[in-house]
Amino acid sequence: MPKFQFIPALTLTLTALASNCVGAASFSVVQLERQGSSSVATEVYVHGDIAAGDGERFRDLARRHEIKSGTVYFNSVGGRLDEAMSIGTSIRRLGLNTGVGNREAATNRLMPAECLSACVMSFAGGKYRFLDARSVIAVHRFYSRSIGSEDLALGQIVAASITSYLTEMGVSPALFEKMVSVGDQLTKLPLAQAEAFGLVNNGVLPTEWSIQGVAGRVFLRGSQETWNGEGTIELSCAPNGYLVLDAGFGAGANTDRILSEAVNYSVRSGRDFIGVDLLRPASVQGDTLLSSASVSSSLAYSLSHAASIGFSWHPSGRDIFYGFSIPTSGYEDVIRSFVTHCSRHQ
Structure with a gap:
């Protein structure tokens, strides 16, 4: 962005x-x-x-x-x-x-x-x-x-x-x-x-990935704050080997603009943009733009081996996008273990 x-x-x-x-x-x-x-x-x-x-x-x-x-x-x-x-x-x-x-x-x-x-x-x-x-x-x-x-x-x-x-x-x-x-x-x-040394971070804070549980729901959460906003990804298990991906993007003053302009959506697996349909209309909660999509088993496998995972909102008729991508370096085992768990227990 x-x-x-x-x-x-x-x-x-x-x-x-x-x-x-x-x-x-x-x-x-x-x-x-x-x-x-x-x-x-x-x-x-x-x-x-x-x-x-x-x-x-x-x-x-x-x-x-x-x-x-x-x-x-x-x-x-x-x-x-x-x-x-x-x-x-x-x-x-x-x-x-x-x-x-x-x-x-x-x-x-x-x-x-x-x-x-x-x-x-x-x-x-x-x-x-x-x-x-x-x-x-x-x-x-x-x-x-x-x-x-x-x-x-x-x-x-x-x-x-x-x-x-x-x-x-x-x-x-x-x-x-x-x-x-x-x-x-x-x-x-x-x-x-x-x-x-981390003395200069160029507007990007360290990535965090962890498995969390809230009110009986277990999910994998990744987050990163940058100069352009805070991005979060939550992956949770769904039936038939699928996952649900919940994306949140705190884009500050641009949040409402992105919501109004976006007509297409994609999950980002490394450098690849994979088009997806939303499970429900995108919405804004506070300063955060929220979107949810279903992730197939093949896409889940791709995400578990990607160098970064993210989400993008695409305006109509323009070769631009808004969004974020969270690096996975150092957390590969956690991410792959969670995706494997979902594929075996659903």
């Missing part, structure tokens, strides 16, 4: 939060109109050293501007570790996304930037974390200026705190091991390595 495209509003709202603390980070808020929508996209820019009190300054900014969604962009060489983690925690609680960039005043374009040292901890707080190939993320080992038994004990506490924080944010603790291994030398993380 196409992503939102942002265009500048006729009047940009640009607010800087002045700080009396020398060397503290500056914060600014920019609001951009969404193309084809009356809503606005909020962008927060963090520039400069992260200093004492910046965690509270960020929270104050969010309260005063009633920021409940949007993206926080960093252009910072780092600073205080505790304040950086405080900013990251606030970002996660607000459900904001993060990126590395700086908006150029003369052209109003988003330009490459850098997020170094402690800034990486703030960046990790984003729900969805993006990194332009031209921007830089770099890490090093955090250290104390003095050496002694108390400092060594403090170092162990800091190490545990960083590891716990990264895990909570969905980032691999291997990132901390990388920080330790490079020592005091500030080291750039290649984009591929940042992705491998």
Whole structure:
């Protein structure tokens, strides 16, 4: 599904939060109109050293501007570790996304930037974390200026705190091991390595597949949240070796539009689109588009060996589709076992 495209509003709202603390980070808020929508996209820019009190300054900014969604962009060489983690925690609680960039005043374009040292901890707080190939993320080992038994004990506490924080944010603790291994030398993380650590997720959260039971009904459930919405697949056993597939797609403001435009439907098995008829008319519950289809034994077998499973809604007369596909990597045994169970016990 196409992503939102942002265009500048006729009047940009640009607010800087002045700080009396020398060397503290500056914060600014920019609001951009969404193309084809009356809503606005909020962008927060963090520039400069992260200093004492910046965690509270960020929270104050969010309260005063009633920021409940949007993206926080960093252009910072780092600073205080505790304040950086405080900013990251606030970002996660607000459900904001993060990126590395700086908006150029003369052209109003988003330009490459850098997020170094402690800034990486703030960046990790984003729900969805993006990194332009031209921007830089770099890490090093955090250290104390003095050496002694108390400092060594403090170092162990800091190490545990960083590891716990990264895990909570969905980032691999291997990132901390990388920080330790490079020592005091500030080291750039290649984009591929940042992705491998889970520090950059490009708007895609990890997949989950599990067998669940609710009110006597047992089903296989897969889910994944992405920048474009949350997709869920539920497979349950049906007579004669068939399965019932229930698909849910939380597409935000686009949900009602998809419902009104869709005339054809397909189950996605890897790269293949298999046309299906719905068991009942598609509907919307809350912000989620719901559709149910019957899955034959042959299609069920195909799904159990597919690299991904998904569902799509197709408008009439256009070579586009809306939908999602959930990777199955790491869950192949669970999926195949459930499909085999259905084929043998129905």
